[in-house]
Structure formats: structure tokens, C-alpha cells
Amino acid sequence: MLSFLNGISQNLDTYLVLSGILFAIGSFGFLARRNAISMLMSIELMVNAVNLAFIAFGAFSPALAADASSIALIVIASAAAEATVGLAIVIAIYRNKKTPLVDEYDAMRQ
């Protein structure tokens, strides 16, 4: 029963597919949500999907393992920087507009 799942955690494909699913979820959130913070969170999901792919590639080819981890660490740090900037902008715009809904920011399209 369910023995076809044996070794699923030892298979690169499964991790990459998982990464793809997370990436797709993130891009859906980015395209569909109206709230700026929701969109920001969606982007974080996408970046995490990328990291999962990096780590998976590294784990399954020993020569790349340390490289992949290094890259993942760097990506995590740069995502932190990105989030800082994004949230600063969100706070600034909220102070002006009193709404976090992005599609209500349309003052310029008159």
C-alpha cells in the first residue's frame, strides 16, 4: 500500500515539482491579490520556491552541494533586504493613502 511513494524524499524531481508548485502559487497570489502586503508575501513565496530548487539541485549533485547552500544563504539575505524596502514603501504609502489595496492606487490614470 502506497509503496510507490517509497524513496520519494530521495528524488530530485519531487523537490523540483514542489518548488514549481510553490512558485506558481506565489505568482497566482501576486497576480490576483489586491493588497500590497499580500502581493509582497506572494513574492516571498516565489523566492522561497527558488531557494528550494537551489537546495534540491545541490543535494542531489554532491559537487554542487556547498555552492547551492551558499547561493541559498545569499538569496535569503537579499530577500530580507527586499522585504525591508518593500515594507518601508508600504508604510509610506499607507500613510498617504490609508489603504493597502494596490488597485486603488490609480490616481495617475485619470
Next chain:
Amino acid sequence: MTLPSTIPLLGFGWNDLLFLVFAALMVISGLAVVLQRDILRSGLSMIFCFAALAGLYVLLGTPVVAGAQVLVYIGAISVLVLFAIMLTQTKVAPRALVFQTQALPAGIAAVILALLIGLTVVSTAWPAQAAATAVQAADLATKLFSAYTLPFEIVSVLLLAAVVGGVFLAKRERGEAE
């Protein structure tokens, strides 16, 4: 006492079980992030998603990255996000439309994207596929400070730049009313 190599009844290994649990948690909480009406709950779901990812990183033998994931994503980014949510939350927002009008096409596009990525991945023969191997912390440190010295240094500049500008943008000017 030693555990059997495969789980009785289910027919797959303990690692596989952990993988399934983490993967399911990740996908479900990921979906929760993008689908939930209440943005506060979205934020909390995001923490679960990040935690599940950290679990997967451990499974893949990279505890260092998993640690960084917990520290940075859960400890810093999620907290910042939650903070921002609290700050900007209005009574109107959750009751108003959560999704843009193009949500349905976006959903279809996302499903197609996932399928495409999945198909591509499955149809690709990987160059060298060994069993998942753990990364030694020492190896990682060596790499980080030899081949990746420059990126490592750039990241610190990046954080500095983000903090300098971010603080300016987020701080309230003197005399400005809230």
C-alpha cells in the same frame, strides 16, 4: 530499539513520511497565504509555509540553510510583515474585495505554469543524480569565503542600502501628524 526501514502498512520510509508531511504543510499553507480573505491569517500561514520549507531543507541535508531560513524568514521577515499588516490593517479591507478582477485567469495561468514546470522537470534527464547528501558546515564556510566572497560582501552592502533608504522612507518626519 531500531525503527523498521519502511513504515509498516504504508510501505515507505520515515524520511518519505516526513517529506510528505512537510510538502503537504508547505503547499496547504502556501495556498492559504494567497487564498485567505483575512490578511492577518495569510501572514500567519506564511510562517507555517516557511517552517515547512526549513523542514525540507533539513531533510535535504542542509541544516545551516534551514537555520538561516528560520532566523531570517520566520524571525525577521515574517515578523516585519505581520507588523506591517497590523499597522496598515483597516476595517474595510478584509470585507472589501480581496481579489482583483483578473483572479480567475491568473488562477488558470498559475495552474498551467505549475503543470508546465512539472512536465519539464519530469521530462528532463538530470545530469548527475546522486542520493541526497548532507552539506558539511565547514565546506559551506569554505565556499562562502572563497568562491562567494564577492557576493557575500555585496549582500552586506545591499542590506546597508536597504536599511538606510528604508529607515528614511518609513520614519515619520518631525511635526507630521499621524
Next chain:
Amino acid sequence: MNLSVSPADAVAMAPFIAAVLAAMAVILVDFVWPGRRTAALLTTFVGLAIVAGLILVANEGARTTQNGVSTVFNGSYRVDALTTFLDLLFVSIAGLTAAFAPDYLGERRLPVAEFNATLLFAMTGAMLLAGSADLIVLFLGLELMVLPGYLLAGFHKNDGFSTEGAIKYFLLGSFSSAIFLFGLAFVFGMTGTTRIDGVAGYLKAIVAGTAPFSPALGMGLAFLTTGVAFKIAAVPFHYWTPDAYQGSPTPVTGYLSVGPKVGAFALIIRLFAGALLPMAVQWNVVIIVLAATTMTLGNLVALTQDNVKRMLAYSSIAHTGYMLVGFAAFAAGQAQGLEGLLYYGAAYSFMNLGAFAVIASIQRRTGITSNLSTFAGLIRREPALAWLMTLFLLSLTGIPPTAGFFGKFYVILAAVQAGNTNPWLTGLAVLAMLNAAAAAFYYLRVVVYMFMRDPSEEVASIGHGRLVWAGLAVSTVMTIALGLFPGILLGLVSSAAAAVHVN
């Protein structure tokens, strides 16, 4: 474990380090003497001068090597003629922006020090892009360039338009970064390296048939291309541009339309001309289509704009298209295409910054919009600005003898040459020229307002700081000189373009 940094590393990275230090110095100076504009500006310009000097030093270091390239930090960064050319261009862009901004910022009580520091950080990012020999460095350079860019876009934080533009710019920028990264992950996974020459070597093997081409690699490349298309605001990935440009403080708009654009082209050159060149035949189709749609759509939408800033935003999309024409010619085997692209980038930087500087100067007094009507009768109010604006607009149109004309000339020449082997490029050249003619309509509309319409209400003229005039003088001289005596840049451009291939 080798932590030491070699002298060669130090020389090559000196401009970058100096730029970071300059940014920090500006903040420090402001910390010691808060709110002193002169101190901040002085630090900025001294810093930029030092950076420029060090760029030349680094260039000398590279020239003395065997093939004119000095590769440092384990092959993740390189200094060659292309790095030098682009770095100098970025320093000029930052310097001009720093010259144009203070007047505008001062009237709005925005701090010059934070502005300049952020600008300098953005410049460091662009400089990294210019010299990166590693995809991770490329990505980080990109982030370091655009993150400060988002902040600059929202720099007028009490202004709804500014923050609105910033959030849109940020969200789409981060989205495209994620897409770019996803592609990067798959390229890394498939080729096992992030070094640009490593990837190029792998692709060469694929083309030679000694390595298999896998769907996953193809997908990775597709994601990379999409991410890049976002960054250069190519149609159909352009929709962040107009809002971000219109909303930003005008000097920032000028910077954003030039700095990140040339930076993104540095990315394209390093990525496509460096790493992906072996498969040029495959991706050039994409570039040709992007070039055609980008210039045509950008122009068509620009035709209908009544706001000059927004109009220039769409026109900058069109200019991206012209530059892509040059790149397509390069991919079709004409080295001159890359030269033309670089020349166009330099010409575009000076003329577009000049045009935005004029708008910023007019808007020095708060509350003045960038609507066309603002420009009515400018010739009476500010004759000097009106004439300069005319010059910049003519250059943007591509009327000789201006920089913009020679840029177009160069790019089109390359396209026509490449058309010899790939007829699509001849078509692209003709399309580009038809677009240039259509563009004349909206550029000249501004001239019409400046010279031929009377203002609806009389506005007293305002003075402009010496720094603005100095910056305008530089833009003007460059706009004319690059048109009349292109020889001054041709040598640099051709050695820069040649450096791409050298390993």
C-alpha cells in the same frame, strides 16, 4: 581556506569599494552636520570624482594584463573595456542626477544627503552589473541597483503619486527578480555553474552536440529572458514604467529612465552576449520580436499622452526598442550592433537626463504639474530652458547633428548590415525609422507648446541653482558633441564591445 584578497582583487574592486564608502561618507557627513546641503553635495561629488579616478586605475590594471581583462575574486568579477565604459557612464549619470536634484528636493524639504547616498548605492549596483562574470553577482548587482531605485521612486514620501509609483515599481520589480532567480536556479542546476564563461562553455557544448539540451535548461533560459524583459520594460512587460516614472520626483524619473535602463542593458550584454552567446540563433528571435513590439507600442501609447513625464516614460520604452534593435543585430553576428547599443545608451543618457532636468527645473516650485500646458509659452518665461529642451527633444527624435541621431545611425547601420544575412533585421531597421518619424509627433508637440502656445496664466520665472546650470551645460555639450564628433566615443565603444568575447 583562502580569505585573503589579492592586490589584483583590490585594484579591480576599488571603484566599487570607493562608491560604497562615498555613500557611507555622505550619511556620516549628514550625521555630523545635519541638513547641510553643501556638505552632502561636496562629499558626493568628491566621492564620484574619486570613483571615476579609480575606474581609470582599474582599467589600467586590466589593460596591462595579457588580454585586456582582469578577472578577480575567483572569476566572479571582471574588469575590461566594457566594464570601464559602463562604469564611467554610470558615474556620469549619478553625477548629473545629483546635480539636478537639490533644487527640486530643497523646495520640497526633502533631504539631499539621504537622496545622494541612495543614489550612490544604486550606482554601485549598476557598476557590479557592468563587470559581473558570475550570474549570482549579476543578480546581486541587479538588486543593489533596483532596491535603491524603488526607494528613490518613493522619495517624496508625503506625496501620494510618488509612493504609488514606488510601490508599483517595487512589486513588479521584485516579481521579475523572482522570475529571474527561478530561471537562474535551473540554469545553475543544469550547467552546474554560475560563472558566465562556465555557462557559455556548457552551451557551446550543446551547440556542438557534445552535451544534451534538456527541457529544464530551456525553461531556465526562458525564465531568465522574461525576468530581463521586465527589467528593461520591454513590451509586454512594461506596465510598471509609466506609473513609476510619472509618480517619482522628477529628477528621480530622469535617473530611473536612464540609470536602471543602461544597467539592465549591461545585464543583457553580460548575460546574453556573455553567457548565452552560443545559442544566439535561438534567442535572437525573441529579441527581434521584443524590439519590434517594444518600440512600436511604446511610441503608439506615447502619442496619446498629455503629461510630459508620462509621455517620456512611454518614449523611453520606445528607446529600449531601438537599443534592442542594435542588440538583435549583434546577435545576428554584427559586432557593430553592440557598439551601436553602447553608443545609443550613452547618447540617450545625456539627452534624456537633460530633458528631465529641464522638467525638474520648471517644477522647482511645488504644485507645478508636468502637463503639456505647463510648457505653454515657456520661451517667454525661461528662454534658455526652452531652447535646451528643444535641443534635447530634437536629439530624442533623432534629428542631426545631435547625439540621438548618431545613436540611431549606428544602430540602424548595424541592423542593415545584419540584414544582409537575416532579412528580418532589415525589416526591423525600417520599422525603427518609421517609429522614429512617428515619435517626432509627440516630441515636437512639446516644442509646439513651448514656442507656439500662450500660457493660460502668467507664472513668474524662478531662478535655478548653479549646479543645475552646470549639469545642463554638461548634458548639452555631450548631446551636441556626441552628434558632431562621434569620434570621441567610437574608440571606447568598439573596444568595449570587443571585450565581451574575450575570456
Next chain:
Amino acid sequence: MTGSGLVTLVTFLPLVGAIVVAFTNGERANQARYAALGFALLTWVVSLVMLTQFVSSPGTTQFIDQAPWIPAFGIQYKVGADGLSMVLVVLTTTLTWISILASFSPIQNRVKEYMISFLVLEVGMTGVFVAQDLFLFYIFWEIVLVPMYLIIGIWGGKNRIYATIKFVLYTLVGSLLMLVAILATAFLYQSGHGGSWANAFDLASLVAWAGEGHFSGTFGILAFGAFALAFAIKVPMFPFHTWLPDAHVEAPTAGSVILAGVLLKLGGYGFIRFAIPLFPEAAHSWAPLIIVLSLIGIIYGAIVALVQPDLKKLVAYSSVSHMGFVTLGIFTFQQQALQGAILQMVNHGLITGALFLLVGVIYERTHDRTIAKMGGLGAALPVYSAALGFFVFASVGLPGLSGFVGEFLTLLGTFAAMPAAAVVATFVMIFAAGYLLWMLQRMAFGELSEFLRGLGSHLTDMKPIEAMTLVPLGALVVVFGLYPGLVLTLVSGSVETTIRYATQAAPIALGLWR
């Protein structure tokens, strides 16, 4: 730089003038006026000096000034003049000072900018006629656009903005496609010379190389098409003429004079100097179409002129008709016809320029150009009416005045080559007589109209300054009418060379037109 510098002097002296004018006091308009006039006259004198030193011999370009400019692409600063250039340069310098003089009284605001624009315009026009390098030629060609744009757009009439935009867009579309053709031509030369850019934009080298048959038929057809479009728009040839009436009607008087007198000649000159020598075979292939369009233009211009209520529009449409003779004459590839075409270019410049000046004179008094409102000017303004009559008769082609010779030679040459076309064109000459004479009749004869009577003492006869602008033109019309040889000997060398290029070539049988 090698060369006498004479051509360079003629070309750039007005630029010096423009810079000088820029430093005059904007409050005192007369400073700008006299400075501009002074430099225009000085340029004119220099061009006359050049004329006296010119040695007419077959097909040689003289007074060549040469200097490397952008060596990376083999682009040089190379200017010189043959007979054709010489004639057109003198026409340009003459009409420029006349135009500046004619602007003294009508132009009252922003005089300084106006004079600068005019002098820069002169640089561009002269430059086009003397450039011996395709890149340089293109630069001058485009430079012309900007001051003309400003002249019509700032000092023009009510609908000036529409007119300017139309003018610029039409011209730009043509010239930018021509740029592509220039680049392609230069590139083919370069790749044919082992990748060396040396002389790739040099007109003489390109023509010589083209003469050896190096350009393929298809390329020739396409490249000629691109060149021809640019020139046809400038001439303007039917159906690309629609910008012209608008531009003329809205332009200030002097702008119209230059537009008709010189700018339209740029197109004819381009055909003779660039399009035909570079792509003679293609020229033959395209010729039937161009001849048909020229005939349509001749007829169409005349018919539309016939029904124009507006005096200036009438003259504008007559331009379309008259310039049709030029393209007709050029594309019959027949010596007499080509001579006629060149003569027609000069005459049209003089006569139509004068007619526009006369329109300007009456407009300044009446602020109206409706023909129907005029009448009886003959008695009221005898000098004006005499001048009008003189130039109308010159335009109609009265033997003894210059208009006759040009058209007659064109028709004669055309008749030898294609009788049918000549017959059609001759028929049109009658029309031409019709609309111009009818206009004269309505304007000058009969009783003074009520409208004019209402003007009272404002209706004055020509002032000396106005007469001064017309006298030289009238004199030239008479001189060239009696001694057309003055022009014909000067251009004989250029004509022979062009005819030689053209007749050596056989049309390319692409099944396109034949």
C-alpha cells in the same frame, strides 16, 4: 582640411551670422534685422565670387573642401560644387537675403529668433546642395527641417501647428527611410571593399562603384524607392503633395518664398544628384510610374488651383503643377528635357517666390487673401498690379520671360522621348494660362471692390522696400528669359554627366512596371 575653403565659407557664413544675431539686443529688433541682412548679403556676395571663379566643364565638382570627420565609418567632411550646385546655391543665397528683407515689416515679434532660424535654414539648404558625402548630405537635409518648422510654427497663420506637424511628419517619414537606404548603400560598398569603410559614404566613389554594376537589381529598386520617396515628398509629387498647400498657407510670406524657391528644389536636386547616378537601372524601372505621377500632378495642381478661392493656395497649387514639369523633365532621361527641368527649377524659384511676395504685400494691407473680395487693383495700386501682371505672365510661360524656356525645353525633350506625355503636358499649359490669368483678371481689373474700398487709406501701393525685394527677381526673370544660355552653359556639364549615367543603364526587368 584641404581645399580653398570657399564652399565651406558660403555654407557656414550664415551660421556665424546666426551666432552674431543671437548676441544682439532682443529689445531692439533692428539690430537683429540688419545683422541678419548683412550676413545674408555677405553670403550672397561670396556665392557670386564663387560663381565668377567657376569653370564650367563637363561633370566636374569644383572647390572641393575635404577633411576626415568620422574615420571609423569613412565619413568625411566633403563639400564642393558643380554647375548644378552652383546655380542652386546662388539661387539660395539670393532668395535668402530677399526673404530677410521682405520680413522686415511683417515680422514684428521675436525678430531675433526669426532671423536666427532663417540663417540656420540657409546653412542647411546650401549644405544640401554642396555636400559630397552622403552622411553629410543627410545631416544638412534634416537640419533644414528644424528652422522651417519653427518659422511656420511660430510666425505662421492660424492653423500653423497642424501645418507644421504635417510638414515635419511627411518629410521625416521619407527622409528616415532614405537614411536606411543610405546606410545599406554604404554597407554594400564597405563589404565590397573587403570590409573597409574608407569612402563608403563618398558620393563620387559610390557613383563610380555603382557604375560598375555592383548593386543588385532588387537592391537598386528598393533603395531607389526609398530615396525617391524622400525626394518625391519634398518636390512634392502627387500624391505626396498634401503637406504643401497647408504649409504655404500658414507660413509667413518669407517662409513661403523659401519653401517654394529653395526647399522644393531639394527634391529635384536629390533626384539628379543622388538617386539617378547611384541607381540608374532602378531609375529606369521606376520612371514610368514617376512620369505618370508627374503628369497627374501637373493636371491635378492646375485644376485645383483653378477653383481656389484663396490667393495663396492658388499659388501653392500652381507650385505642384509647375514642379511636375521638373520631375517629368528629369525622368525622360533626355538632355533637353533635363536642361529644361533644371531651368524650370530656377525659374519656379524666382517666379513663385515673387508671387508669394506679392501675395504677402496685398495680405499686409487687407489681412485677407480671398480672391473674390479683390478687384480693381489696377487703378488703385498700379505699381503692384503691374508687378503682379509681370510675374503672372512669367509664370504662365510668356515667351521672352524665363518661365517659357524651361517648360518649352522640357516639353521638347519629352516629346522626343514620349510624345503622349508631352501632349498631355502641353494641354495643361493652357490650363495654367487659364487659372493664373483669371486670377489676374479678378484681382486687377474691374472696379475697386467694396471690401478694398472699405480699407480706405490703408490701401497703399508698394513701398520701396517691397519693390526692392521684387526688382532683382524681375530682372533675373527677364535676363534668363532672353539668355537662358547663362544657366544652361553653367549646368551643361552636370546635365551631360547625369544623362551619361542614365543612358548607360538599361531598366531592370523585374516585371514590376514593364
